[in-house]
Amino acid sequence: xxxxxxxxxxxxxxLATQPSELLREHGWDALEARIKxxxxxxxxxLWYVAKKPLFLIASVVLVVILGGTGTVYAAQWAKxxxxxxxxxxxxxxxxxxxxxxxxxxxxxxxxxxxRVSEAQEAVDTKEEMRVKHAQEEYVRTVDSLRIAGALxxxxxxxxxxNAKESIExxxxxxxxxxxKPSKPPKERGKEENPPSPTxxxxxxxxxxxxSGDEKKVxxxxxxxxxxxIGL
Amino acid sequence: MVQEQDNIKxxxxxxxxxxxxxxxxGEIYRMLLPRIYRFVxxxxxxxxxxxxxxxxTFLRLWKAINSYDTEKGSFPSFTFAIARNLxxxxxxxxxxxxxxxxxxxxxxxxxxxxxxxxxxxxxxxQALAALPVDDRQLVVLRYFxxxxxxxxxxxxxxKEGAVRVKLHRILRQLKGxxxxxx
Numbered sequence: 001x002x003x004x005x006x007x008x009x010x011x012x013x014x015l016a017t018q019p020s021e022l023l024r025e026h027g028w029d030a031l032e033a034r035i036k037x038x039x040x041x042x043x044x045x046l047w048y049v050a051k052k053p054l055f056l057i058a059s060v061v062l063v064v065i066l067g068g069t070g071t072v073y074a075a076q077w078a079k080x081x082x083x084x085x086x087x088x089x090x091x092x093x094x095x096x097x098x099x100x101x102x103x104x105x106x107x108x109x110x111x112x113x114x115r116v117s118e119a120q121e122a123v124d125t126k127e128e129m130r131v132k133h134a135q136e137e138y139v140r141t142v143d144s145l146r147i148a149g150a151l152x153x154x155x156x157x158x159x160x161x162n163a164k165e166s167i168e169x170x171x172x173x174x175x176x177x178x179x180k181p182s183k184p185p186k187e188r189g190k191e192e193n194p195p196s197p198t199x200x201x202x203x204x205x206x207x208x209x210x211s212g213d214e215k216k217v218x219x220x221x222x223x224x225x226x227x228x229i230g231l
Numbered sequence: 232m233v234q235e236q237d238n239i240k241x242x243x244x245x246x247x248x249x250x251x252x253x254x255x256x257g258e259i260y261r262m263l264l265p266r267i268y269r270f271v272x273x274x275x276x277x278x279x280x281x282x283x284x285x286x287x288t289f290l291r292l293w294k295a296i297n298s299y300d301t302e303k304g305s306f307p308s309f310t311f312a313i314a315r316n317l318x319x320x321x322x323x324x325x326x327x328x329x330x331x332x333x334x335x336x337x338x339x340x341x342x343x344x345x346x347x348x349x350x351x352x353x354x355x356x357q358a359l360a361a362l363p364v365d366d367r368q369l370v371v372l373r374y375f376x377x378x379x380x381x382x383x384x385x386x387x388x389x390k391e392g393a394v395r396v397k398l399h400r401i402l403r404q405l406k407g408x409x410x411x412x413x
Contacts (some may be wrong), residue, residue, distance in 0.1 A: 007375075014375040015269070017269040019265060023264070028257045034286075038294075152255075
């Protein structure tokens with residue numbers, strides 16, 4: 001048997017290898033979901049994570065474990081300083097502790113995202129006490145996630161660092177705004193900057209890295225990047 | 232003619248995907264999936280790992296699609312290059328596959344007509360498995376995937392002449408194994 005013949009035989013065997021039916025049928029759907037997630041701007045990326053079926057199942061399990069009470073459910077919208085806020089924190093701690101190893105990153109990411117959102121809202125209200133509460137809650141959350149073993153992976157640690165940077169940048173910016181003397185009104189038609197964006201994008205674009213550099217902060221740099229399950 | 236039309240269609244899909252058209256990229260995915268999967272599987276020899284690495288290949292390909300132009304060879308070979316890098320990363324983290332493990336792979340019925348052929352095929356297979364990754368991938372791309380020398384050179388970041396010489400040496404080596412008495 002010549003070598004070329006032997007290779008031809010092996011080629012037949014090689015070509016007989018096919019991806020599983022599951023990959024052929026659903027591989028693209030899974031990949032497209034991942035692409036959408038990667039393309040989504042910062043905060044939206046976490047929405048994709050939170051939307052995942054496994055995370056939803058985990059949330060349902062949590063509500064069931066806690067007795068499925070309306071209080072726990074209502075507490076999920078509580079803000080730092082609110083009466084129900086400790087219930088929200090307690091439910092998060094349980095979620096981080098009971099989450100299986102492969103879900104821990106996602107749970108930690110979603111919880112950290114909550115802290116960043118709360119800090120943003122607190123900064124928006126311009127209430128000193130709310131901002132302080134939000135900062136303290138971030139520190140407590142990181143501690144409890146660490147205890148729950150949800151910050152072991154490099155991704156989760158990075159997510160926590162990013163969340164910290166986001167909150168620090170927000171509060172620093174707020175401090176700078178407070179200290180800045182009010183500008184005299186500008187002449188019409190002599191705007192220095194183009195019209196600024198609104199909402200979260202505006203807040204994120206206004207953030208600065210707390211290193212002192214004048215580097216403009218990209219929204220993507222501030223948002224924890226969380227791996228996905230099943231892809 | 233049909234092949235030319237297919238090629239035009241494929242180039243259109245690539246251009247559309249480069250403009251962010253996910254549907255076009257989905258078509259490309261379906262067309263290239265079997266080739267990329269088996270190329271990965273041949274190295275990792277594990278279904279789950281092969282599927283994961285294949286998906287990551289296509290994710291990276293999507294991110295890198297705008298950097299593709301025809302100067303970089305054919306689009307499949309551009310994709311093979313991404314898969315190849317992932318395989319190399321994966322192999323760095325894993326122990327090399329033992330010959331015993333490769334020996335356990337079943338040969339589908341009807342491929343080898345006689346026991347002698349089977350033994351010969353088995354010896355070539357084992358010899359291929361024992362080759363360094365780069366050498367094995369040269370054989371796979373050239374003889375199994377029928378990729379041109381020039382595209383292999385681009386995929387593997389080598390000169391075309393070097394690819395030809397290397398393949399010639401590998402074949403001589405495999406031939407030497409075959410000619411040894413059983």
